[in-house]
Amino acid sequence: MRSSNSVCVSVRRGDFFNNQNARSFAVCTPDYYRKAKKKLEDKKLKDLIFFVFSDDINWCKKKLGFNGDNVIFVSQDMPVYETLRLMYNCKHFILSNSTFSWWGQFLSTSKNKLVVSPSRWNNDGYQSQLIQKDWILINC
Template structure:
């Protein structure tokens, strides 16, 4: 059976399934970049699991996520397009940017609901964080690329056997191997790009202060791995520091996110990409929460407690 459950065993079975779909969560919108897509998927899955609903996700969304992740949705939760179409006239849409709706978490709060917008509020899925992390396990080809990046650096510092370099590892095994290395790995995502046009970017001071925080805590074996949409800027700014690595320009956004995911801790600047790096890493996360001088609508409408989980910490307390 496909991940969206599109194959059927018999007409009777499918008819019975349709009659039993008393609660449905739908995701058809494809907006934004990788981090936004992940929020939308996670919120849809989280709400479906919360209410024991069935889940319909458009196949193009599934196909896109499968190019990065080893999605493995439970077959008893998904429905196919035919069932969705039969129920579509009953479905109500709810648009959301980053507001947490506690009323949606109450029993029987959902009947037939389609998510529209980014849904950047962790409360709709954080109860199922382990299940979400499992869905966002990266494909072996991605794990292989980032493993080569980490191993090459480690072997430049210590003697490695040829078997160590040649050995293929999974994302899970690579994370364990990095824990066993002499270093504490801290991932950093530096968002610039479109954020330089009318949005805010984190200051160098915040990033340096966050690095110093981890150095004070873990010592001079702290290594910082920078991912960014502006790696030439990062090279100019940080490469004089011997404890900084920057991922190759050949890395895709998924490669960069996987790099953050296997690090032990994370420094989160702005945007959703670094947020997901910290969420998938599962370690300590230091966030930049200072507002911009000219905040945009999205800055104003996103409550800190809705966007950041409680285990994310802040160096700068001001707003």
């Protein structure tokens, strides 16, 4: 990941999309991730490799439309701290509306990282202070 032009794509599903929480937290749709990927591709960054991290990799493979030799779906058969370590070794980030996703980019030491984020982190009107001014925001 450090030796490539890597992009961490963080997709949180699980409890954000269950009946109890979806109304508040179901922000990041497949369309959001496609727009975010295109934003990075439009930056003319060379040889991007997208590493997709999720608690529902099968859903990502079916719904995101990310395919090709430059997309790697990362197995979740490892401890959470290993997932986070892999995430923060990426150079660029497409975040979901989760703090786990945020920590991945925060711990990154990439000097010229680009971070793409949803413009809101929930559907209840809460304005997150986690969103930074220099991020690329996607309206969801």
